[in-house]
Amino acid sequence: MPEPIYTEIVPEKAILVGLITPKQDAERVKEYLDELAFLVDTAGAIPGKRFVQRIEMPDSRTYVGSGKLIEIRDYVKENNIDVAIFDDELSPSQIRNIENELECKILDRNNLILYIFAKRAKTAYAKTQVELAQYQYLLPRLTRMWTHLSKQRGGIGLRGPGEKEIETDRRVIRDRISLLKEKLKTIDKQMATQRGNREGLVRIALVGYTNVGKSTIMNMLSKSNVFAENKLFATLDTTVRKVVIGNLPFLLSDTVGFIRKLPVGLVESFKSTLDEVREADILLHVVDISHPNFEEQICVVKQTLQDIKSSDKQTIIVFNKIDAYRFIEKEEDDLMPATKENLTLEDLQKTWMSKENMPSIFISAKEKQNLEDFKMLLYQKVKEVHIKRYPYDHFLY
Numbered sequence: 001m002p003e004p005i006y007t008e009i010v011p012e013k014a015i016l017v018g019l020i021t022p023k024q025d026a027e028r029v030k031e032y033l034d035e036l037a038f039l040v041d042t043a044g045a046i047p048g049k050r051f052v053q054r055i056e057m058p059d060s061r062t063y064v065g066s067g068k069l070i071e072i073r074d075y076v077k078e079n080n081i082d083v084a085i086f087d088d089e090l091s092p093s094q095i096r097n098i099e100n101e102l103e104c105k106i107l108d109r110n111n112l113i114l115y116i117f118a119k120r121a122k123t124a125y126a127k128t129q130v131e132l133a134q135y136q137y138l139l140p141r142l143t144r145m146w147t148h149l150s151k152q153r154g155g156i157g158l159r160g161p162g163e164k165e166i167e168t169d170r171r172v173i174r175d176r177i178s179l180l181k182e183k184l185k186t187i188d189k190q191m192a193t194q195r196g197n198r199e200g201l202v203r204i205a206l207v208g209y210t211n212v213g214k215s216t217i218m219n220m221l222s223k224s225n226v227f228a229e230n231k232l233f234a235t236l237d238t239t240v241r242k243v244v245i246g247n248l249p250f251l252l253s254d255t256v257g258f259i260r261k262l263p264v265g266l267v268e269s270f271k272s273t274l275d276e277v278r279e280a281d282i283l284l285h286v287v288d289i290s291h292p293n294f295e296e297q298i299c300v301v302k303q304t305l306q307d308i309k310s311s312d313k314q315t316i317i318v319f320n321k322i323d324a325y326r327f328i329e330k331e332e333d334d335l336m337p338a339t340k341e342n343l344t345l346e347d348l349q350k351t352w353m354s355k356e357n358m359p360s361i362f363i364s365a366k367e368k369q370n371l372e373d374f375k376m377l378l379y380q381k382v383k384e385v386h387i388k389r390y391p392y393d394h395f396l397y
Contacts, residue, residue, distance in 0.1 A: 012044075015050070016040070017064065017072065036112075039109070051064070069101055073103075076103070077103075089110050092140060109261055113262065114137055131180060203253070203281050204382070206286055212297070213321060214257065215239075216365040221378075222242070240252070240254075241253075258301050287320065288321050320365055322364045348362075
């Protein structure tokens with residue numbers, strides 16, 4: 001009997017491209033490209049060289065200027081690069097023009113995120129949500145998408161509808177979008193009924209930037225085994241668990257993480273996750289305190305909550321990962337004002353507890369630090385909501 005043949009899957013080599021403009025400085029672009037590299041790694045490719053150009057605005061034809069495009073083209077050819085990934089959404093004509101010059105696969109940030117969502121989706125509902133978002137992304141790009149995909153040998157950015165036969169055209173795609181929307185409406189009604197049948201318990205939703213530790217907190221509080229990993233978008237499917245602290249039960253839901261420049265179609269597709277947020281009594285806004293740009297991530301989440309009309313809900317800010325927080329101690333003769341990099345965790349706590357008009361707590365879900373204080377805070381907040389809803393249940397407390 002012949003020996004089985006094992007084919008090694010070689011990760012694709014990717015380059016990253018971003019722009020410094022009057023709207024985003026060099027430091028912010030570096031942060032964006034760091035995140036883009038993390039997305040590429042999550043997708044299973046190898047993030048490599050970064051190309052950054054300072055420009056007034058993106059070139060309408062090729063995103064970057066002609067000289068920078070030639071520089072990128074030469075590097076792609078000399079280093080056998082498989083895919084060039086751009087940090088902003090590209091128009092169909094930009095993708096076509098860049099591809100003609102570079103002669104490799106071209107992806108933008110939206111396409112990459114959609115691929116990761118397709119890769120991560122496990123349940124039929126999540127797959128339906130992602131498929132709808134993918135078709136909505138593909139529809140305006142059909143003039144070139146299918147011939148482009150037929151030349152490719154697979155890899156990131158080509159999961160889901162892009163792998164199907166070229167029987168698709170605009171009419172078929174629109175029909176499919178309508179069918180998926182109807183399917184999601186039916187599932188949304190079923191899930192709304194399920195939410196309505198949850199015994200009238202107080203409901204808490206975990207929200208936050210992607211990869212801040214929401215699933216770890218869910219596992220810690222509910223003693224469950226929700227999938228948690230140091231990757232972006234490890235959780236797509238909304239998970240709801242019953243939690244009891246002391247003698248007080250409540251429902252805790254884990255939701256998909258937010259991110260900068262999240263495709264609008266994807267946000268709309270994940271309506272069920274957003275409904276968990278909209279209908280929650282309390283939000284636990286989880287923040288990775290060890291991330292150098294956690295304040296900007298807080299702003300992204302707050303803006304997303306505002307967009308889905310949930311910014312007025314009672315919120316507890318949970319600063320997670322205090323075990324990973326590091327600060328740079330100032331020299332004694334350094335007269336420069338302290339920055340957040342120079343603040344101790346204790347100083348940071350004082351700053352944020354006085355800055356935010358909402359309760360906050362600093363924990364490490366992974367190392368189980370400050371968990372009893374965290375549970376006590378949750379107990380008090382759940383109790384307040386429960387007393388308002390059921391004023392005659394005081395015997396519980």
